[in-house]
Amino acid sequence: MSDVIELNEIEALADYQRDWSRLLEVTPGGTFFRSLEWLQVYWKHFAEDQILRVLIIRDGNQVSGIVPLCVRRIKSKFGLCRILTFPFDDWGSFYGPVSANQKTTLRTALNYIQQSRRDWDLIDLRCVDSAGFDRGSTEQALQSENISFERLLWCQTACVDLKQNWNQYLESRSTKARKTYLGSEKRVQQEGDVEYLRYRPSGVEQGESDPRWDLYDQCEEIARQSWQGRSTTGTTLSHESVSLFFRDAHERAAQVGAVDLNLLYVAGRPAAFNYNYVNAGLIYSLRMGFDPRISIKGAGCVLMGRMIKDSMQRGDRILDIGPGSLDAKKNWYTSVENSYRYVHYSATSVTAKLMQLSHQFADWYRDRFSNEAVDVRKVTDNSKLSATWR
Known part of the structure; x- marks a missing residue:
């Protein structure tokens, strides 16, 4: 049976340094951005107006997964909106849980989030490489916990297969x-x-x-x-x-x-x-x-x-040249990889409901009156690097 420890102070994470490093070694697609060292530096410089919510997942006495999260306030046309998201801020291309089994870890975290304090209007998980190392774990975890969501194309990054x-x-x-x-x-x-x-x-x-x-x-x-x-x-x-x-x-x-x-x-x-x-x-x-x-x-x-x-x-194995400016990178990359954003609107938040209705209206209007528009939720993943990425 898994249990969850929530940590809200960056200093408290030091007690889990060894566990974090051990799990990063077995995390599919684990990069320096998912390390405790990077999070500590990021938080030192950009913690203002953010609330840390790092979830430590334990199976018995063994830490089996870590889900770094934070609550951030963003401006919307309906006022301030609180999003529960990764403490990442697009510094790299991809992010996710630190665990060998990302689906199970994220599912346990989502179950805990639904039962804990509701200090957010949106769950907004960004920079998820759905067809790559994530292997659909984020989507499957949300579905398993019966959490409704929208999947939006977030960005595209150029990659070189080095194998x-x-x-x-x-x-x-x-x-x-x-x-x-x-x-x-x-x-x-x-x-x-x-x-x-x-x-x-x-x-x-x-x-x-x-x-x-x-x-x-x-x-x-x-x-x-x-x-x-x-x-x-x-x-x-x-x-x-x-x-x-x-x-x-x-x-x-x-x-x-x-x-x-x-x-x-x-x-x-x-x-x-x-x-x-x-x-x-x-x-x-x-x-x-x-x-x-x-x-x-x-x-x-x-x-x-x-x-x-x-x-x-x-x-x-892989060189990620980074998102954006794809035309300038076309001489080098062997594939373009998609990252996605998974959004869940809180049923108890007026701001979330207004944002959801606004997004739904925008989608309806675009689909009805614009022949050239592309609904990013319907983008098909056809990356050539998916097998290598895993």
């Missing part, structure tokens, strides 16, 4: 893509010696946790000099509103062996970077960029190609 050799991969690219990459290699090498550096410490347990701030600072400086330095989104490595968050996350990632830092040097100067997180052969490309002050067209392209080739040789 092949470099020559096969290069041959699978379009003629234009191959010419672009090979031409970039030739052009960059004409500028001087080209050095590719990859720093991937194995973590404190293996005696290798140096964050190498000298390398990280080079990545940050390249970002500052590139278009990212002028960006107003507040999400780049060099942006002052999040730079301390990224640096804290980098230090913790180095401690658990999740850093994957890539730099390309041309004639001794750092020309391009690709900063990633890695776990169990799954790589997430967090940020990348090149220094426009070094007049070498194609340095970023060369770095991406060499990084992918090196990953294949290392035996990595």
